[in-house]
Amino acid sequence: MPSGLIALLDDVAGIAKLAAASIDDVGAASGKAATKAAGVVVDDAAVTPRYVTGLSPSRELPIIAKIAAGSVRNKLLLILPVALLLTSFAPWAITPILMCGGTYLCFEGAEKLMEMFGGAGHGEAAPATGDPAALEAATVSGAVRTDLILSAEIMTIALADVSDAPLLTQAGVLIVVGLAMTVAVYGAVGLIVKMDDIGLHLAERPSGAARALGRGLVKAMPVVMNALSAIGTFAMLWVGGGILLHGSHTLGLAWPAEPVEHLSHAVAQATGPLGAVAGWLTTAAISTVIGVVVGGAVAFALHQVMRLRKGGGAH
Known part of the structure; x- marks a missing residue:
């Protein structure tokens, strides 16, 4: 009997070690995956404040809380099950889907560049004023729809980084991320x-x-919002282009990923102590x-199609 108890305790200890190792794996993989998704997060943070611009200050935080709740539903109830099904039954589809998302990010970034330089954009129109409850x-609803796209990109990037891990580890990483x-x-x-508001209170x-x-905070906020918008645009183009670059290599295409990698290594070796940063900046x-280039081509094609449709409707 004592030997049976000792054996049981050994089993419990072994299970505890496995559980601890799994938690460590999830934590390490989550940190790595979150880092790769950071560019999309910057864009998400840059886009969302626009949805509460012009609304009652007393409703800003409640509206953001509702959008955040919708974001959690998007990630855990919609995207997570689909992602796990893909990795279980169609892992080959992860890279093409990721590249489709990357192309969309490139398109969004290119559209924002066009808007910055005076071109026509496709920005979502603000809801008409009227009933405050309906406006809210x-x-x-509009913010949660936009979040669905960005959240799918974040989760897919995270999934691609742990696609070889056990299913439970993948689920844990996606939940944590x-x-x-x-x-x-x-x-x-x-x-x-x-x-x-904090600035006004301090003033x-x-x-x-x-x-x-x-007073400094109040004056700085318009500059901060403009800078955040520019950073978000850069992040979309950088992340989207990077996804296409690495995805093409994953699909077996040597160009352009391998020449870019060689150039990055050459720049890193030529810049000495700053090599790591210079190499990364080269790739970025x-x-x-x-x-x-990709986003501009997609945007140009879509604008041409819309122009043709409007022309056809005129007849």
Whole structure:
């Protein structure tokens, strides 16, 4: 009997070690996958504040909370099951789907570039004013639809990084990445949209330093929002182009991934102590150029199709 108890304890200890190892695997893989998805997260954080612009300040945080709840539903109830089914039954489809998402990011980035330089964009129109409850519902609905696309990209990037791991590890990584990214994005968005209110509050304080800081925050927020929009555009082009670059290599195409890799290594070796940063910047710059070219081509083609449709409708 004692030997049976010792054997049982050994089994329990073995299971505990396996569980701990699995948790460590999930944690390590989650960190790596989250890092690769960071570019999409920057864009997500840049896009979302637009949805509460012009709405009542008292409703900004509740609306962001509703969008965040919708983002969690997107990630865990819609994207997670589909992702696990894909990795179980059609793993070959992950890279093409990822590249489709990358092409969409390139298209979005190219459209934003066109808007920056005075071209016509395709931005989602703001809901018409009227009933505040209907306006809020329309705002949340539009934001959650946009989040679905960006969340799918985040989760697919994470899945591609752990596609060889056991199914439970994949599920754990996707859950951790999904929740962590949602908290990071919408926590940052909440802080951003309330920064001007914080500045106004500080500007009314008796302390001269607090008033100066508050006025500085109020003046800085338009600049911050514009900078965030530019960073989001760059992130979409960089991440989208990078996805296409690496995806083409995964599908067996040597060009352009291998020449880019060789160039990156050459730049890294030529720049000495700054080699790692210079090599990364080289790859990022080329990925961004690829994003601009692919996204611009898609945007041009879609604009031509829309123009032809309008012309056909005129007859």
